[in-house]
Amino acid sequence: MNQNLIVVADDDSDVRDMLSVTLEEAGYRALGAKDGNTAARILTVAKPVGLITDVRMPAMNGMELCQLARGNPAIRNMAILMVSGNNHSYDVNAGLSAGADGYLPKPVSPRLLVSELQTLISRRHLGATV
Numbered sequence: 236m237n238q239n240l241i242v243v244a245d246d247d248s249d250v251r252d253m254l255s256v257t258l259e260e261a262g263y264r265a266l267g268a269k270d271g272n273t274a275a276r277i278l279t280v281a282k283p284v285g286l287i288t289d290v291r292m293p294a295m296n297g298m299e300l301c302q303l304a305r306g307n308p309a310i311r312n313m314a315i316l317m318v319s320g321n322n323h324s325y326d327v328n329a330g331l332s333a334g335a336d337g338y339l340p341k342p343v344s345p346r347l348l349v350s351e352l353q354t355l356i357s358r359r360h361l362g363a364t365v
Contacts, residue, residue, distance in 0.1 A: 236313060240264045240283035241352070244274035244300060245318075246292045250341070254287055254318070257345040258352075271295025275303055278310050285356055287348075290319040290330065301334035314355035318343050 241263045245251040248269070255265035266281060268274035272294040278286065286304060288297040295303070297317055305311050315337075317330040322340040330338045336355040339348065 236282050236284050236310075238284050240266065240281055241285045241287060242266050242268060242274055242277050242281065242283045244268040244271060244286065244288040244292060244297065246270055246289065250289070254348065257348055261349040271297065271300040274300055278304060278313075279307065282310055283313055285314040285316065285352055287316045287318055287352065290317060290321050290326065298329060298333040301330070305334035312359055314352065314359045316348075316352055316355055318348070
């Protein structure tokens with residue numbers, strides 16, 4: 236896994252850019268994807284340490300992307316954080332059931348985003364080595 240790389244999947248370019256800048260300011264490299272299909276291709280080639288994904292995207296939604304990632308042995312141990320405007324308890328539960336490690340509501344605080352992502356990466360890393 237590429238220990239410094241995060242894939243950001245969101246069909247809103249402004250959100251994608253804001254998340255990418257936030258991650259880069261925190262010392263990560265970010266690769267953006269405008270939809271789930273693009274993100275899936277990037278994930279399989281780049282093997283990032285983490286994925287931040289929106290739920291609603293064209294081509295393949297965030298739930299499907301999570302399931303795809305968890306089914307792929309090469310990337311199944313990466314941290315997955317959903318960031319979405321769908322914040323009802325059933326949305327959160329569906330995201331976690333699909334394979335996300337965490338779920339944050341939009342708009343998201345940059346500090347909270349980085350903190351949550353770092354926690355999830357640490358948990359995944361510890362879980363993979365124990």
